[in-house]
Amino acid sequence: MEPRIGERIIGRDHPAGLLRAAVDRAVASHGGLVLVAGEPGIGKTTLVTAAADEARQRGALVLGAACWDSDSAPGYWPWVQVMRGLRRSADDWALARESSEPALRVLLGEDTGAGTGSGSGSGPADLADGDHEAFALYDAVTTALVSVSQRRPVIVVLDDLHWADPASMRLLRFATQHTWFERLLVIGTYRDAEVESAEHRLHPLLMPLTAKATTVTLTGLSRAEVGALISRTAGREPDAELLSEVHRRTGGNPFFVEQTARLWRAGGQVTTIAPGVRQAVQRRLAELPDAVVEVLTVAAVLGRDFHRQVLAACMPGPVAQVDRLLDRAVTARLVAARGEGRFTFAHDLVRETLYDALPDDDRRARHAAVVRAVDLSGALAERLIPADLARHAWLAGGALGRPAPPACSPPPAATRRGGWPRRRRWCTTAARWRSPTTRPSGSGRWSTSDGTCTTTPAGPRPTVSSPRPGRSRSPSTTRCCWRGSRTPCTGRRPSRTVRAPRRSCCGRRTGGSSASRTPLRRSPRSPPT
Known part of the structure; x- marks a missing residue:
């Protein structure tokens, strides 16, 4: 049985089927252009290699090339590799040389003074400077590939087109446009997150090709x-x-x-984080502007999921500039929009790499900036759950410039909005972050003397006798430092204590407040005195 594309590739059945159909069409009648896009490490080269192997087993001539990310690479470097591969096949090279040998010798650097009509001795890297010389080279390469395709199908694979030089991209456009009805299939791979950015130098050259090509976009595995x-x-x-x-x-x-x-x-x-993964993420971040990396760093401090308003409040620049930088990060496929102003990192490994690269002092200062931003704006507290705010307060440490906030108290912004129902959650989550190795089942408080946290131990809570018969209550082992008293922390607003009135023999209240000294109504069930 013939091996099929994607037989050993997990989760790529549909993309492999598209490439298989393109190879079948090139072998039977005519080729075209297929572009495989995706982020680094998503499996573009693996998928294309499997397609090339099947095409080779079916009798096609496969010519592969890879672009090089360096300014020292000569012009038309991927096409130089394609012609060198064609020259290794003696019979096919004889056909190509017969139709366009002079220009091919110039492209390969073997004859710098003939073939293009210029006679100036310029190499292939200088051919893009003149329209006539460049057109002659484009036509020579295309004619050579078409001549070989008359003998057997030709598959040209160009890997990493996002690193190609502009002259090579123009030659690719010329070749695909003039060989549409020939048995010539061109397969290219590129990183869509980089090329789709308007600032990329190949954006105006590669994006028009996607309209005429069969585009296969690879995403993450399930x-x-x-x-x-x-x-x-x-x-x-x-x-x-x-x-x-x-x-x-x-x-x-x-x-x-x-x-x-x-x-x-x-x-x-x-x-x-594996070393290879960390290096791959760092290379990807190095390709972005410093301002975008700074926005991603602040977002990494906020967490995997963050809100746009909280991010803008923690940045020194205007909100409009933060939005533009955030859109650039979305285009780079590093973060994804979830709607209603919320975003999430595409990979938690990206967030961890950014966060781990921060020094300890800088890390605490950024967490403290989040707490201060929430303190200054009550609307931001709606964008953070108490657990996140408690985490930032704990990780900020002494960078806040004041004693750490009480763990059993809600943030001031939440209190001003009537957030007393959140108080119990604030106590529990803050106590959990103060003791990362254990998960206490009670409230906690900050000690302003030594910076430690007192929490209620886990397990069944003891009961004590109650003044009212038949009832018992469970005391708390910590004081409520939000109220500044020794009363148990119940998570409810403290009520004012009023001295109980005493009843005199005439039925009047005494001993209470003056406003409450009114005659006491008799109960209809009580006998008259």
């Missing part, structure tokens, strides 16, 4: 597909909790999943 990839890489089945953690942190990126699975197989923790 949870079940991540489990299958972990099992194949590590050699054992992951449990449900570990699978969910890996899928959440990697976003289904196959490269990230494989690196994490290898780390797990070696005995490491899946919460640790």
Whole structure:
């Protein structure tokens, strides 16, 4: 049985089917252009390699090339590799040389003074300077490929087009436009997150090709597909909790999943960032402007999910500028919009890489900035749950410039809006963040003397006798430092204590407040005195 595209590729059945149809069409009648897009590590090269292997087994001539991310690369570098691959096939090279040898020799750097009509001795890197010389080269390369396609199908694979030089992209556009009805199929891969940015130098050259090409966009693997990839890489089945953690942190990126699975197989923790993954994320961040990286860093401090208003309040620039930088991060596929002003990181590994790169002092200062921003704006407290605000207050430490806020008190903004029902949640979550290794089942408070937290121990709460028969109450082991008293912290607004009035023999109240000294109405059931 013939091997099929995607037989060993997990989660790529539909993209493999599109490439298989393109190869079948090129072998039978005519080719075209297929562009495979996706983020780094998503599996573009793996998918295209499988398609090239099948085409080669079906008798097609496969010519591969890869672009190089360096200013030292010569002009038309991917097409130079294509022609070198064509020259390795003697019979096919004889056909190509017969139709367009002079220009091909110039492209390959073998003859710098003939073929293009200029006679100036210029190399292939200088051909883009003149329209006539460039057109002659485009026509020579296209004619050579068409001549070979008359003998057998030709598959040209151009990897990493986002690093190509502009002259190579113009040659690609010329070749695909003039060979549409020939048995010539061109397959290219590129990072859509980079090229789709208007600031990319190839944006005006590559984006028009997507309208005429069959575009295959690769996304992250599903949870079940991540489990299958972990099992194949590590050699054992992951449990449900570990699978969910890996899928959440990697976003289904196959490269990230494989690196994490290898780390797990070696005995490491899946919460640790693999060195290869960290380097890949850092290279991706290095391609962005510094202002965008700064916005992403503040967002990493806020957490995986954050709100646009909270992010803007923590940035020194105007809100409009923060919105533009955030849109750039969305275009780079590093964060995704969830609607209603909320955003989330595409991969938790990106957030962790940004957060781990911060020094300790800078990290505490950024957490303190979040707390101050919420204190100054009551509307921002609606965008953060008490647990997040307690986490920022705890991680800020002494950077707040004042004693840490009471753990059993709600934030001032929440109190001003009548947020007393949130108080119990604030006590519990703040106590949890003060003791990260344990999860106490009670309230907690900050100690302004030593910075420690007193929490209610877990387990059944003791009961004490109540003044009223048949009832008991459960005391709290901590004082309510929001109210500044020694009364148990019940999470309710303290009520004013009024001295109970005494009843005299004539039925009048005495001993209470003067406003309440009114005759006491007799109960209809009580006998007259």
